[in-house]
Amino acid sequence: MIGQVVVGIDGSEYSLSAFKYAEHFASKLDCELKAVFVIDSRKTELPIIYATGHFDYAFARTYIPPDPELKSFYTKIKKDLEDFAAGFLGNIEASCKEKKIPFVGVQREGLPSQILTEECRSGDLMFIGQKGENARFARTIVGSTAEDVVRSSPRPVMACPEAFRPPEKILFPYDGSPAAERALQFCANAFGTFWKEFLVLSSEEEKGLTEREHRYLDKHAIDHRLITEKGSPIDTVLEVAEREGSDLLLIGSHGAHKIRDYILGSTTVHLLRKSPLPVLIVY
Numbered sequence: 561m562i563g564q565v566v567v568g569i570d571g572s573e574y575s576l577s578a579f580k581y582a583e584h585f586a587s588k589l590d591c592e593l594k595a596v597f598v599i600d601s602r603k604t605e606l607p608i609i610y611a612t613g614h615f616d617y618a619f620a621r622t623y624i625p626p627d628p629e630l631k632s633f634y635t636k637i638k639k640d641l642e643d644f645a646a647g648f649l650g651n652i653e654a655s656c657k658e659k660k661i662p663f664v665g666v667q668r669e670g671l672p673s674q675i676l677t678e679e680c681r682s683g684d685l686m687f688i689g690q691k692g693e694n695a696r697f698a699r700t701i702v703g704s705t706a707e708d709v710v711r712s713s714p715r716p717v718m719a720c721p722e723a724f725r726p727p728e729k730i731l732f733p734y735d736g737s738p739a740a741e742r743a744l745q746f747c748a749n750a751f752g753t754f755w756k757e758f759l760v761l762s763s764e765e766e767k768g769l770t771e772r773e774h775r776y777l778d779k780h781a782i783d784h785r786l787i788t789e790k791g792s793p794i795d796t797v798l799e800v801a802e803r804e805g806s807d808l809l810l811i812g813s814h815g816a817h818k819i820r821d822y823i824l825g826s827t828t829v830h831l832l833r834k835s836p837l838p839v840l841i842v843y
Contacts, residue, residue: 564591566593567581567593567595567686568686568688569596569652570689574721575688577721577724583659585687587661589754593656594682595653598675598676599670600670601669603637606631606634681715685715685750690832729755729804730759730840731810732744734760739843741812743810743840746842760787761788764789797827813842813843
């Protein structure tokens with residue numbers, strides 16, 4: 561049973577989509593929604609300014625206090641961001657009130673991934689945008705707020721695309737790993753018959769659902785269908801999702817080779833970056 565969903569927001573289109581997904585699930589599951597707006601302290605804190613002579617072989621550094629105009633500039637930035645955060649939280653609170661969804665708004669300043677990881681401990685499921693306010697800049701390495709939260713969150717995380725659509729058909733790539741088992745259990749217990757279609761995908765090389773897993777889903781009244789495909793999950797998941805008309809992916813945080821996946825780049829990270837669908841990651 562889910563008692564609270566938590567959504568991280570920063571004013572971007574992706575975070576607005578994440579809120580819409582969180583609102584949709586909170587309404588369907590009849591639970592509380594907590595929205596967390598994190599003001600990135602890297603934007604509001606004055607830079608530390610040092611100076612040293614060109615021929616200073618001791619590398620001694622002298623602190624230079626910032627110019628008063630620079631200090632005033634950062635003070636204004638902080639005030640503008642605080643006002644924007646309050647207004648954004650007010651708008652989504654009004655939306656929740658209209659839908660009779662219990663709402664909690666939190667405004668904090670700090671490192672976004674760290675604050676979101678802390679705040680999600682009060683809930684059962686975390687929603688974040690796949691990208692943030694810097695979405696226009698291409699990413700090729702790990703390090704975004706979304707990926708940091710996915711790696712450190714103590715709760716399942718749903719990474720949401722820019723556009724919202726009500727999720728009804730879920731695709732679950734299954735490899736028999738402990739993380740996949742936990743994902744299956746979480747989905748069955750948290751959502752039950754929430755989905756119109758529960759599609760299980762496995763490759764011919766991996767272990768598919770056993771009779772025990774089939775019985776488990778049947779006991780939870782989850783009507784499911786199994787598809788077996790050749791090739792790597794990275795290559796087939798999105799192809800199958802498009803072909804079957806799925807609108808949400810459920811995955812375990814790591815496959816059968818946790819350390820190797822973490823170092824080389826797991827299927828989870830690949831889907832987090834590339835999927836046009838929301839990705840629900842369970843640990």
